[in-house]
Amino acid sequence: MPTDDRVLRGDAVVLKTVETVLKSEELLQKIGNIIAEKIDQKINQLIKTYEVKLSQLEDKLEKAYATIDSLEHYTRRNSLRIYGLPESVNEDTDASIDSLEHYTRRNSLRIYGLPESVNEDTDASIIKFCKEKMNIEVTKEMIDCSHRLGKEENHTKPLLVKFVSKNIKQEIYKNKRKLKGSKLVIKEDLTKKNIQLMKRVRDKLKTLGTKKGSKLVIKEDLTKKNIQLMKRVRDKLKTLGTNNCSIFTKVNNKIYKINDLFDLSKINLNK
Known part of the structure; x- marks a missing residue:
């Protein structure tokens, strides 16, 4: 079996060569240096790869922080607007309501101290009051509406009257000095x-x-x-x-x- 012999001789040569290499410190040193160099190259390559990835990650984090800061600023700004909204809205609403009330009361007067009676006709009481106390002729057509105010039982309730015209109301109000010395008082219907x-x-x-x-x-x-x-x-x-x-x-x-x-x-x- 010449082929088997050649194989055996080849294996023997390989073993002999390996044995020689292992016994050679110089050769082992060279092999070690080569391996170490390859390892260093691989490590450096990995480090560079991760440095690039780390740099990219830092860029993304900076952008994320910038976005967060922008969102916080936007949120604070709009929070101030939201917190300020009810106050400004209430102020505007109150001013509008007061202005509307002011307009609707321009033709009205309050008469204090005018005696009241059971089932009284307040329009008739006003007509009589204006004629006898103010010397001013007032008709039912000049009165829009009238009624007593409040729920006082032991005191005479003031009488509120709204005239159809501001001119009528102003004429009566300007003559209120005629009531001086009496218990009767005329006031405007203030808001x-x-x-x-x-x-x-x-x-x-x-x-x-x-x-x-x-x-x-x-x-x-x-x-x-x-x-x-x-x-x-x-x-x-x-x-x-x-x-x-x-x-x-x-x-x-x-x-x-x-x-x-x-x-x-x-x-x-x-x-």
């Missing part, structure tokens, strides 16, 4: 806002003083000199009243409209 404003203005006038002899200011405490000055101020503001359901005061023959307490500081007391 709730202006009723509160009138009260606040009158409360403030109790501590009113002046600055540099001309502009009104509110004083918590007054010197003896300013007490006398305050009396002059109050005397000038005795004409505080209403017209067309708005609040006015007259100083030195000049009429000032009072929309809020700040308007008091605009009044000039100089002659």
Whole structure:
């Protein structure tokens, strides 16, 4: 079997060669260096690959952070708008309601102290009142509607009357001085806002003083000199009243409209 012999001899040569290589430190060193170099190359290649991927990931994170910041800014901005919305809407709504109320009350008056009776005809009571107390002729056609206000049992309830024309209402209101000395009082049908404003203005006038002899200011405490000055101020503001359901005061023959307490500081007391 010559073929088998050749195979065996070949295997023997290989084994001999391997044995020789393993015994050669120099050759083993070279093989080790080659393997180490290949490993280093592979590691460096992997490092570069992951560095590129890491750089790409960092770019994506930066973009994500930028997007988050933008969304947070947008959210905060719109949150402020949303939080501010109810207040601004309420202010606008309140102003619109007050303006509408003001318009609908322009032709109305409230009469205080007018005796009431069971099953009374309030229109007839107003006609009689205007003729006897105001010397003004009023007919049923001039009255839009009228009724008593409130639920007071032990006191005479005020009588609210709405006229068909503002001119009729104004004529009666301008003649209210004829009631001076009686228990009868005529007032305009102010809105709730202006009723509160009138009260606040009158409360403030109790501590009113002046600055540099001309502009009104509110004083918590007054010197003896300013007490006398305050009396002059109050005397000038005795004409505080209403017209067309708005609040006015007259100083030195000049009429000032009072929309809020700040308007008091605009009044000039100089002659």
